[in-house]
Amino acid sequence: MDSQLIAWVLAAAQALLFVAAAPLLAGWVKCVKCRLQNRAAPSVWQPYRDLAKLLKKRMVLAENASWLFRAVPYIVFGAMLLAAAVVPLIAVRLPTAAIADVIVLVGFFALARFFTALAGMDIGTAFGGMGASREMMVSALAEPALLMAAFTLSMTAATTNLSIATEYVLQAGLVLRPSFLFALLALAMVTVAECSRIPVDNPATHLELTMLHEAMILEYGGRYLALIEWASQIKLMIYAVVIVDFFLPWGIAREFTAAALAVGAVAVTAKLMLLGVLLVAWETVLAKMRLFRVPQFLGFAFLLSVLGMLTHVVLETGG
């Protein structure tokens, strides 16, 4: 009973840590990006200052805003918080991982996106509708690729539970699986699309014709904007942590001792910093795509994940 209690407390602490660390990852990415592009970089703590400022600000709502518009930030943030709670960050075998598996995780993302798109349409401006329409198109194409990649991994590990899959990869050791390589590439491409990064979307722009995600949340301000921004930072971190868990989980704590947890925390920090640098490199060498090139990009991601699955069936099961 006692160990159960400790596990639950740890799980809650991990979820809170996840949510608290998400802006730091965003800050790190922004900082590295500025350095790489020879610009003066803001501090890595800047996102916290932005959030704090937004949380304090008085809000202006559009006249036509309905109750749905006011509920959406909470729904989006709540969905991301729940999603963060089920992803193993510094330790596996936490009880929260059993609440939701990788399919439910995708369901949380879909829930957040559904309501964000509705909020975009609530005010009745062309921007909101445009953002919603494009975001739903992009996500409709990204979701199959994402699930296909996840299916490849979960068929290998014979589970859809994130924590158990992570442990499976740990136990299997350093085995080179071609299917994992394909899945990793597909997952990386989907991450880029789903987290509104270049080349699919540009998180830094407010140019009218290039916005996707920003167009939907254009009418938000103050604490609602803070919640939504924070939620998208958490989303980026979830994708990054899922990639880390599936493909290089080494270092993650498998027992709840202080030493193991410390190693896990250090390991995951290092890995996320590395991933952040890779993301920045990717964003720096690529330019934003035209909207109707995005289907080809995501089609390629889907193809990669199908190839990964077929490789798994043909090469790795040996039946």
Place this chain on the structure above:
Amino acid sequence: MSAAGGTPLLLAYAAAACSLLSGAVSLFAVRRHPGFLHFGSFLFLFAAGAASIASGGWALLADLTLTDQFALGPPWLRWYVRLDPLSGFFMLLLGTLVLAISLYGPSYTREFARGEARQPLPPLGVFTALFVLGMQMLLLADDALVFMIFWEMMSLSGYFLVVYQHQHAANRHAAFLYLLLAHVGALVILISFGVLAAFGGGLSFDQMRSASLTPLWATLAFAFAFFGFGVKAGVVPLHVWLPDAHPVAPSHISAMMSGAMIKMGIYGIVRVSYDLIGHVRWEWGVVVLIVGTASALLGVLYAIMQHDLKRLLAYHSIENIGIILMGLGLSMIFLGSGHKVLGTLGLVAALYHTLNHALFKGLLFLGAGAVLYRTHERDLEHMGGLIHRMPVTALMFLVGCVAISALPPFNGFVSEWLTFQTALQAPALKNGVLRAIIPIAAALLALAAALAAACFVKAFGIAFLGKPRTRRVAHAREVPAGMLGGMGLLATLCLLLGVFPTSVIEAMAPITQLLVHEALPSAAVQGWLWLTPISPEVASYSAPFLVIAIVVVFGVGYVFLKRRAAPWRTGDPWDCGFGQLNHRMQYTSTAFSQPIRRVFGAVWKVEEDVETVAGAGPIPRAKSIHYQLHVQDWSWLKCYVPIGHLVLAAARRIGVIQTGNIHTYLKYSFATLLFFLWIVS
């Protein structure tokens, strides 16, 4: 447990009797006494629904199989009746919908008693009652004769309900197409029963169960049944009647048709293949899986192009039937390959989705009906901003949208999750091709689910959000309490079935015990909080925890953010500095689906036409622009139009023998008589 007679069966008879009474009462609902329809008829329907729920629920939960027989009809053909957990489950589903529409109907049908849409009331009540009666009795049928009689009663009364507002040519056309395909379907079902009866030596289902068919004949019987019931269920490409017929019926009837009637097709497929034939084969499963995947994907792609709200919902029924069939197909593949538990899981996923679809599609049709009732609009392009005018309807409709888009924690998510989990067990199969196509089918299901979410963002966003696009919509009012009650019942059930999946799956154990002699032993191995369909290590999902977490997050958020925050003020939305925005600057339904239309262009026949009239003067500019878009379903053009031409050409050839001369006709009769005498002798 098996017994003759019994209280649940009596309750089922009572339900049927209430349906009959409901029809009889509506006969008196002439123009001067509309109350007979509004109160009497729906009161009996309420009783019929309640009795159906009671009898079905009893048979299902207590795992009862009750039989009975009547000496009706010819002396050598008795009528066999049987209530078992499977028919009980569908009875429960039917009863729930009947209950919801009996709350909703009294207000909704007021529209037909007066005003623009005035119609004679007795036919509506009578055919609604016969429609319900047909479904109740075909679920109880235990021989092919009774089954076909009530199947036809359901189909025919459905025809009269579709054609109820017969003044519009489109309704008559839709109803004719419905009638035609319903009869083609019924004929093929009859052939399937014929095969089974020939081997079993009689028309009763018991004889068919004991028949031992060769694999070829079993496959034939299955193929005929799948085709015939597939027409009713609306699988691609047999679906063409469905998007025409469902939208034109009165909305509570649309809800019954999409919620219950097409499920009778699913009932038929399950009953014939799992129960009557018995040994399902994995090859059938492959066909069902492929047809299901095609239906799911094409259904949602067609749906997304619609701007008629009810037509959009009708196309989504095709999608959801596809998802149900995917579950069934997976179940057949696993059962046929000897994986009993996995086969059971697929069956549970399919039946769960059947129930879920009945609830949320019923809810959505009732919601569309509520909008129609207040605004007389079915076209999304004319709606907008209804969330301000009809807040409760908007909330109910939103619940339906979230549920059908398979988002947690609502019911649609659970059944799709179970389908995914079944598909992910593909590595258990020996056949490498199957191992590869099943995950691809699952990915296509993910695509369908994502597109469904896009479609319902469009449906809800255009209809309920933004600014009103017409005056009638701008002045809409909330609908009466009865209609809200009907919707509220279904919305609550959507949430409950999403939050307590473990209990629902445990309740469904008698069905799978009956059909495949297996239950899901590990579904509730960790208690009702955790749904673990295969084992806790493979996958788990805890919807109650999710709901608790949502409540806690909301509570904390409220305390920390909302209470201490400064009040907001309202202002103009961002207009780029150009001045007043108006409702015509919003995204329309067509605009919303444009990116998807462009990406999946080959799926439809798209005719796009822009007509520009140039203005006078040296600077080229447009005086007026006229945009036309026509999106059509390929299956109609590629399958049905050629068949139609073929039939007409054949008729012209045969028409040669039609001389119009009475002597010739008498000669024909004489020749036919001689021919038959020769055959008999």
